[in-house]
Amino acid sequence: MTSDQELSAKIEDTLAELLKFPLMEALIGRRSRRFCMGSEIPDGVFAFKSKYKPIPLSEIEQMLLLSTMGGVTGWHFAIMRHKKYAPYLSNYCNSPSGRTFPSAAGFSTSEIFYTDDKGTYFFPTRDFHPPLDIMDGKVDLQEFLVAHKSRIRKISDKRLYTPKEEPYMEGHNTWIANHEGSTLVIPVGDLAQHTLSSILYYTVNHFAIFDDITKKQIPGIDKYENVVDTKNPIPMTYLEQYNISELTTELSTSCYIGMLLLQAMGLGGWLYHGIDRHTVLGATGYPNVPGLGFRYDKDDRWSIPNPTGLPGVFEAFCPPHYKNMREAIDALIKRKFGEGGVYNIETPGAWKDSAKVRGSVNPITEEIKECAAMQAQYIYDTYGKFPATIPSIFLLTYLQAQHIDLAFYDYYFKPGAYLSTHKNHMTNWH
Numbered sequence: 001m002t003s004d005q006e007l008s009a010k011i012e013d014t015l016a017e018l019l020k021f022p023l024m025e026a027l028i029g030r031r032s033r034r035f036c037m038g039s040e041i042p043d044g045v046f047a048f049k050s051k052y053k054p055i056p057l058s059e060i061e062q063m064l065l066l067s068t069m070g071g072v073t074g075w076h077f078a079i080m081r082h083k084k085y086a087p088y089l090s091n092y093c094n095s096p097s098g099r100t101f102p103s104a105a106g107f108s109t110s111e112i113f114y115t116d117d118k119g120t121y122f123f124p125t126r127d128f129h130p131p132l133d134i135m136d137g138k139v140d141l142q143e144f145l146v147a148h149k150s151r152i153r154k155i156s157d158k159r160l161y162t163p164k165e166e167p168y169m170e171g172h173n174t175w176i177a178n179h180e181g182s183t184l185v186i187p188v189g190d191l192a193q194h195t196l197s198s199i200l201y202y203t204v205n206h207f208a209i210f211d212d213i214t215k216k217q218i219p220g221i222d223k224y225e226n227v228v229d230t231k232n233p234i235p236m237t238y239l240e241q242y243n244i245s246e247l248t249t250e251l252s253t254s255c256y257i258g259m260l261l262l263q264a265m266g267l268g269g270w271l272y273h274g275i276d277r278h279t280v281l282g283a284t285g286y287p288n289v290p291g292l293g294f295r296y297d298k299d300d301r302w303s304i305p306n307p308t309g310l311p312g313v314f315e316a317f318c319p320p321h322y323k324n325m326r327e328a329i330d331a332l333i334k335r336k337f338g339e340g341g342v343y344n345i346e347t348p349g350a351w352k353d354s355a356k357v358r359g360s361v362n363p364i365t366e367e368i369k370e371c372a373a374m375q376a377q378y379i380y381d382t383y384g385k386f387p388a389t390i391p392s393i394f395l396l397t398y399l400q401a402q403h404i405d406l407a408f409y410d411y412y413f414k415p416g417a418y419l420s421t422h423k424n425h426m427t428n429w430h
Contacts, residue, residue, distance in 0.1 A: 037050055096129065
């Protein structure tokens with residue numbers, strides 16, 4: 001064999017072993033392992049300087065991580081039944097695909113960005129149709145990775161700049177966050193679209209929104225008394241707090257799944273939120289800290305800037321990326337029912353008669369669209385942004401993956417500070 005053939009055969013064996021790694025071992029062995037090759041703790045009880053240079057993740061290591069954190073694993077099964085809809089299929093979902101992590105009501109409003117020594121990238125999969133059939137949870141892993149690699153879009157030739165000082169990141173992260181050689185994965189959610197999906201959801205289910213900040217009913221809602229119950233509305237702040245909690249779960253679960261994979265692969269790293277999200281998005285207001293370059297707005301009514309999207313890449317379902325909230329509603333309906341959408345009869349699916357299932361959905365009437373859009377527009381007009389009390393674009397958790405320096409753990413820790421996969425990683429993967 002040539003050296004390339006030997007490496008390819010070795011990687012095939014390594015991937016086969018990876019698929020056998022026990023879930024319980026990943027769960028019990030999960031720890032934040034922050035000290036990587038090339039890092040240094042200059043002082044204190046854990047003072048240590050690595051004698052190695054940083055080693056970036058290989059392409060296959062990186063693709064495994066990304067595909068685990070945001071990979072498409074098949075068709076969404078859809079929510080089966082709602083008494084108010086019967087015999088129609090409920091119409092909550094936004095995406096026809098199922099990913100490696102869940103999303104409330106199938107809203108699926110998040111995507112992944114990531115950065116490494118060679119640049120910064122966008123990895124969109126929320127509307128990516130399943131690239132291959134998966135039976136009994138088994139997959140040709142190399143085909144799976146190749147299909148997902150095609151989704152990657154490079155947006156910069158540089159590693160994302162995150163100043164290693166407060167307030168750009170928490171003080172305890174300044175020595176290691178976004179370190180050279182690491183891959184920093186950044187799940188980002190469209191909280192405007194998530195909230196709009198919720199308002200549409202509640203409108204379909206006959207619930208109106210009430211502005212509990214001004215203690216006033218939304219003007220004009222009486223016009224839709226035949227659509228929603230105006231006497232028992234949902235408080236706006238309750239709705240928005242619920243939405244940010246749902247999206248936080250979606251983003252964090254993606255990172256946690258990636259964290260389990262690190263144990264199986266023998267990579268170091270950890271899940272955290274200690275880099276300021278405005279620094280990452282580019283909403284600090286400082287030109288020397290452009291972050292991902294997201295557009296953001298300021299208003300005297302808000303305590304912090306409001307990011308709304310990266311134009312042409314990832315745009316929130318709200319102005320200025322849409323003319324008004326009715327246009328954003330129309331875009332949401334198109335995502336659901338348009339070409340490739342979850343309720344388009346031409347979209348394949350998991351069922352024996354997918355066209356019949358997708359075509360049985362409860363229709364969203366023009367009056368429902370108008371009612372939902374009117375409430376969303378009120379929020380935008382009243383508070384200058386949508387949603388009113390939470391960001392339009394949201395991120396919280398990151399996953400950092402890196403090659404750990406075993407010498408640090410051998411020096412300071414008792415046996416058991418890392419798994420056999422960490423001990424054997426360089427031999428097996430490189």
